[in-house]
Amino acid sequence: MAMTRLADVRSGAVVRIEAIDPEVAPLLRLRLTHLGFRPGEQVAVVRRAPFSGPAVYRICDYDLCLRQEHAAHVIVGVEQ
């Protein structure tokens, strides 16, 4: 299994969250966790806005729109 960042996952894929980037400020880390980005959860990339706009993710049974810069903090595992 390879690691990548949620911001780089193609639309339509379902991936498993491995970690939140440990470099990220603790409060931002915590906020992402509270939004549902917890290690072990599955996240589906529902759609991406063009021109590197935000994307809609399905996490914890709801749809959340997040910008690329913040999705880049979420480290996910992809099946080879």
Place this chain on the structure above:
Amino acid sequence: MSAACHDNPAPERGVATGLRRIALIGSPNAGKTTIFNQLTGLRAHTANYPGVTVTRSEGMAHTPAGRVAVEDVPGTYSLSAMSPDEQVVVDLLDGTLPGCPTPDALVVVLDATTLRRSLTLAAQAMARHQPTLVAVTMLDEHAARGGRLDLPALAEALGVGVVGVIPPSGEGIDELRARLDRPQDWAEPPFPPPADSEEQTAWVRSVLAAADYHAPRPDAATRAVDDVLLHPLWGGVVFVAVMFAFFQTIFTVAAPVQDTLQRGLGWLAEQVADHVGHGFVGAFLSEAVIGGVGSVLVFVPQVALLFLLIALLEGLGYMARAAYLMDRIMAATGLDGRAFVAMLSSFACAVPGIMATRTIGSSKTRIATILAAPLMPCSARLPVYVLLVGLLVPSGTRWGPVQAQGLAMFALYVLGGLSAMVSARVLRSTVLRGELVPFYLEMPPYRMPRLRSVLLSSWSSVRMFLRKAGTIIFGTAVVLWALLAFPTRDAETVGLDQAHASAYVLEHSYAAQLGRAIEPVFEPLGFDWRIDLGLVGAVSAREVFVSTLGQVWAATDPEDPSAALAEATYLDGPRAGEPLFSAPTVVALLVWFVYALQCMSTVAVMRRETGSWRWPALALTYLTLIAYAAAWLARLITLAVTT
């Protein structure tokens, strides 16, 4: 200030002290506000928390045993603050907010369909060691989408009371109301959930398993609609169509109502003139009261419709989609998708626009939006633009198929919109730089909003607009009227007809003295004291400029003041005899109105929404300086081009 949460020891409209206080906590879209409205009815009281741009709502719930104060805490996904605005929620719960006692108990509102996420919020609330009750909403939708949840088992797993509430039918509200009576009987969480986030994840899993929780299917209809509405191409097309319909409705539906209102006010003013006479009282009533407050009242139909449509689109779930679609563009201005709604509303009027910034999570983004909003071409500029463009471009002038007047109007709108974007960008990279709070937005399933909540939400905004018209606008209108009507020149105007008499009074009024006093300031822009007098009048509201000029020139030609306006010349000074409304002057005036913050309502609402005079003062300063510089430059350029 009527904020209950303030220094005032005895707020006149706030919630009485000595009552039991219960805080409603929940994520946005969880149905918290609906529960709040059902518990408190229409008696909610809103104000700002001290020092921040967060709206505080509190109300009184009538329970079988008496009254309980209920506080609708701003919706949040997390109880760890990342900004001063979020800190307020934490301080409120901690009881460290000056003047706000610690709540006696917490009601955590959880949406059944997103329980896997929202239990994290419940865990944070339960870790506060206070009597806690959980209200679970959206149970009907949860079941309809194939979800499962055993409420008694959930209560057992959490160790606190759980009430199922279905706000539309009111089911569960009575039980909740009855329980509000005895928060002392509510369980404090016996074994608080773990604080560590990995252990919390395990805790959430075990609670869900114990409550036999089965997640609902994603809403298939929402997914299908989003495939179109959020499509990179079709989503944009639909968005433009929705916005077009939005403005069409606002301007076409509101216009006849507005005309009727205007005629009604005119009739009222005539009645006053006929029955009270043209004396002091009559003039005060018809000009200051009816004219001043009326100039704001005519915008009420438009503003009400605007709020109604926004509440409708918000309730349907489309506003979150619009924010998603617009986020990329708004990011270029340093703002985010949520700021788009505020900018959109500012096309009608900056006041509702500024009020609409409440949904923006980050306070720096919010203040930048508030400061840029007055640049959006609002509808009060329209009559001014129409008058001035008419003086600049003869009607019927065409370049090919393009009508020149329409093109000039379009250019003014584009200039205003672009300037708003640029100024937001500049503010976000200077005084309002940075912000930790990320932009995130839940995309709730499309839901049919309840008529009651749409009406309630738009009414509370309209009420705020009306209250402002009744105070600030009325005050400024009275002061301006006095400046324009005094000193009375009874001796000098004997024998003059009414138009000449009022023009004479106007020309020798305090306002005219003020106009002459500031004439040197505006002389480089080509304005004479009569235009300055119009600008003085327009301090309260832009459209007053038109009526003031009308009054000044009514004396020259009472039948057709606009023709008199077109032929006006400078009365004295080095330019005496030259046409006053030459192209350079008119262009300078137009540019002045694009930028200048000539609207006391906007200043007042800025003060209200930001909780300090600092931001309106900054807005007044920067917009006046830009207006002056840009008007001067525009005059120079026009002079160079036309000669």
